[in-house]
Amino acid sequence: MRDDLKKIIGADQEATSRFAKAMGHPIRLYILDLLANQSCCYSGDLTEVLPIAKSTLSQHLKELKDAGLIQGEIEAPKIRYCINRKNWERAQILFKKYLKI
Amino acid sequence: MRDDLKKIIGADQEATSRFAKAMGHPIRLYILDLLANQSCCYSGDLTEVLPIAKSTLSQHLKELKDAGLIQGEIEAPKIRYCINRKNWERAQILFKKYLKI
DNA sequence: TCTCATGTTCGTAATTATACGAACAAATAT
DNA sequence: ATATTTGTTCGTATAATTACGAACATGAGA
Numbered sequence: 001m002r003d004d005l006k007k008i009i010g011a012d013q014e015a016t017s018r019f020a021k022a023m024g025h026p027i028r029l030y031i032l033d034l035l036a037n038q039s040c041c042y043s044g045d046l047t048e049v050l051p052i053a054k055s056t057l058s059q060h061l062k063e064l065k066d067a068g069l070i071q072g073e074i075e076a077p078k079i080r081y082c083i084n085r086k087n088w089e090r091a092q093i094l095f096k097k098y099l100k101i
Numbered sequence: 102m103r104d105d106l107k108k109i110i111g112a113d114q115e116a117t118s119r120f121a122k123a124m125g126h127p128i129r130l131y132i133l134d135l136l137a138n139q140s141c142c143y144s145g146d147l148t149e150v151l152p153i154a155k156s157t158l159s160q161h162l163k164e165l166k167d168a169g170l171i172q173g174e175i176e177a178p179k180i181r182y183c184i185n186r187k188n189w190e191r192a193q194i195l196f197k198k199y200l201k202i
Numbered sequence: 203t204c205t206c207a208t209g210t211t212c213g214t215a216a217t218t219a220t221a222c223g224a225a226c227a228a229a230t231a232t
Numbered sequence: 233a234t235a236t237t238t239g240t241t242c243g244t245a246t247a248a249t250t251a252c253g254a255a256c257a258t259g260a261g262a
Binding site: 025052053055056059060063074076077 | 219220221222223224228229230
């Protein structure tokens with residue numbers, strides 16, 4: 001974030017907008033919803049369902065990881081993706097706060 | 102959204118990702134938070150606080166409007182921006198659903 | 203009418219996001 | 233050892249986002 005904005009935008013707002021941005025693409029929200037409902041999944045499961053190239057999927061998963069919403073553990077040769085519970089809870093709290101839920 | 106994605110992505114997911122995208126910028130989230138807390142505000146109030154050009158602010162307000170999260174009524178020569186209550190409630194419901202709040 | 207105040211729109215630039223296929227890496231299985 | 237499976241990274245192209253200042257509209261007030 002721009003430096004001059006940090007005087008105005010609080011840490012919670014910055015974190016929330018970051019989470020929101022990660023959720024701001026239909027495919028990423030789809031993946032999050034899948035992981036939030038069932039426990040975990042493999043990238044390959046998603047490739048079969050989603051009409052996108054595997055490299056594109058990989059990018060979306062990376063963004064969700066970078067935003068902290070998911071995590072992946074290697075179960076070679078696959079990778080098992082799950083919700084990052086800690087940050088998920090933080091997102092829940094933050095969205096409650098900003099949406100006045 | 103891409104046509105081939107509509108077979109996979111439901112209407113709620115599409116709407117939610119759209120709301121999330123609008124919230125996915127710190128300035129826009131700041132504006133939303135302001136409007137959700139106090140009732141309404143004028144664009145000029147924001148110009149004084151935010152370190153961005155008025156044309157940039159106008160763009161952000163337009164995006165929030167296009168996403169349906171705010172609305173503006175003309176009180177010439179000013180414009181009074183408020184939360185769009187109807188869509189705000191929908192956003193609350195949708196984020197509850199997808200964040201399992 | 204002319205000016206002032208307020209915002210939007212236009213033109214532009216720089217950055218970021220989205221997407222694909224090909225090439226690559228890593229570990230398993232034959 | 234070689235092939236297969238799985239997923240990332242690279243190179244690239246296109247589109248969208250973010251940002252600014254200048255120019256333009258619009259209505260209020262002198």
